Amino acid sequence: MTDFDLKTSDNPSRFKRLIIFGSRFIDYKMGMMGAIVLACIVFGINYLDTLDLAGATTAALKQGTYTFLFGGTIMRGCETLATTIQKKAVALAAATIIPSAVAICLTFGVHSLKGTPMPVASTIPTAVMVFPSTFIWGYRKRKQLPAYNLLQDKKEQR
Numbered sequence: 604m605t606d607f608d609l610k611t612s613d614n615p616s617r618f619k620r621l622i623i624f625g626s627r628f629i630d631y632k633m634g635m636m637g638a639i640v641l642a643c644i645v646f647g648i649n650y651l652d653t654l655d656l657a658g659a660t661t662a663a664l665k666q667g668t669y670t671f672l673f674g675g676t677i678m679r680g681c682e683t684l685a686t687t688i689q690k691k692a693v694a695l696a697a698a699t700i701i702p703s704a705v706a707i708c709l710t711f712g713v714h715s716l717k718g719t720p721m722p723v724a725s726t727i728p729t730a731v732m733v734f735p736s737t738f739i740w741g742y743r744k745r746k747q748l749p750a751y752n753l754l755q756d757k758k759e760q761r
Contacts, residue, residue: 630682633740634675641674644728653720662719669713670729677702677733678740685741687709687747698741720728 613622625631646663650656681702688694710729714722 629675634671637674638667638671667761
């Protein structure tokens, strides 16, 4: 059943309604992509340094779950900032800096909880990847705006 079918179905189940509701706040695709990549990186960092399978697995599971939920939410927030602020430069700066700062702080907080052998090292991949990711995502979403595309067309006609 496609996303379109879920939204137009006469009586969707509670689970389907929850998924549809969540998609307003979480970008599931970006959350899943980030979860897989960062969970693997965090597992590698923690396992190669400590050779502790349980600790590395715990860190990877925390990172994967966190990135799916909060990373997907942060990317949805990035999209919202990029598309609702009028001035392009301000919109892209806000869509990059604010979600990136939130992501780094939350990641460090999650890894500072009991179970992650190297919380700072586990936060570095997020810090490195989040700035370019939010900038590119914000730029792409900004370009998809109808008003933005109309302005670009007018400039090209001159």
